[in-house]
Amino acid sequence: MRAADKVLPEATLGRLTLYLRVLDSLAAEGTETVSSEVLAEASGVNSAILRKDLSLLGTFGRRGVGYEVGVLAGFISGTLGLDRDWRVAIVGAGNLGRALAGYGGFRGNGFRLVALLDQSPELIGRRFADLDVRDAGELETLLPADAVNMAVLAVPGAAAQALCERVVAAGVRNILNFAPVVLQVPPGVQVRKVDMARELQILAYHAGHAGQGGPPGP
């Protein structure tokens, strides 16, 4: 059975993914237990908040000892829903789409890349990351046929909203958007956004305020 099904705060959710990654690498190097202090440090957060986050999922720490790496990783993974079968399509096989297709982040986490679409005749039929690029014009039939339940939009900003609507019409309710636009979607469809320009801008602001922006003097 699944853990307490109360909804987790957004902030907690973001951190759970960090913990999970650290736990996976601890497991890979054979560590069996870890304290909140150590796990928090490696995740770049305060240990009190880590304990609070984990306490929302249930109680599996042992006082005086810490958490069992494997058990905790499995539990976070299950809580996030990574034990389900996530079938991902990447829409847009340009530079970015192809780079994402080749990215290992899918593997071993419940995500399977099952389709790569583009509208350009020059790309359709070419093969990347074990997948043939297929015609985005047939998205409405291709996505349901492959039982896609998550779409990654890696298309130019100008094309994003229209493609998003078609993806939604094809029954996909979970979208990760790499295009630099705010997508408008109907209720019930979730969008998350990855935005390099935004991150650079925030970095620029902080650089101008906290540290020096330029390289150090002599």
Place this chain on the structure above:
Amino acid sequence: MRAADKVLPEATLGRLTLYLRVLDSLAAEGTETVSSEVLAEASGVNSAILRKDLSLLGTFGRRGVGYEVGVLAGFISGTLGLDRDWRVAIVGAGNLGRALAGYGGFRGNGFRLVALLDQSPELIGRRFADLDVRDAGELETLLPADAVNMAVLAVPGAAAQALCERVVAAGVRNILNFAPVVLQVPPGVQVRKVDMARELQILAYHAGHAGQGGPPGP
């Protein structure tokens, strides 16, 4: 002279970048004034918070009318520090690094891509996005020579921490990390992270709780 130099809340900062993007596209289509309601809608936020955000920068709305698109865009841009000369190096010229190099997000926002580095002999010397790939082994001399003040890490997770340290040693204090690891950096160095796996995981969680994860039934 620069606006009120009080430090902006992190949440506001994130939204300013959204407003800026919407304002730029409004300007491109010739719109001259915009109300908080319209701008908020297009940015996907509540209008009250937009007004509160803008009021932190100063007072430039006109009651009964709205905001001047050009003036507001210029002001946000200046506040974020985009009128400075940001010299960006991409470290790692694999699929992702090359895709980022080709990405238009740099142009016209104060960011200039000035170097592309990799350690692989097969890539060094090849040319992408108007730049020759140069030897990451010489990072310590190349970055200062190009007056780089922002680095984008597009390398495998296993290499990221070591490269990060070298980049910092070369005097760069602003880092955008695409590698799936939490970087440990000394105080005064800022890191922001872009993490596709994390976004997919958060999407997975919400899909399992709010909507359906799979495609709709017949």
Place this chain on the structure above:
DNA sequence: CATTGTGAATAAGTTCACAGCC
């Protein structure tokens, strides 16, 4: 009179600090 700017109310998130347990 439409729309801003903002005080006051509410909600969300973080940190502290320590009792409770292994």
Place this chain on the structure above:
DNA sequence: GGCTGTGAACTTATTCACAATG
């Protein structure tokens, strides 16, 4: 003794609602 789990204090962020104003 060491470490978790958590109530209470605090900080940050969002929303409401309306007086002020061009």
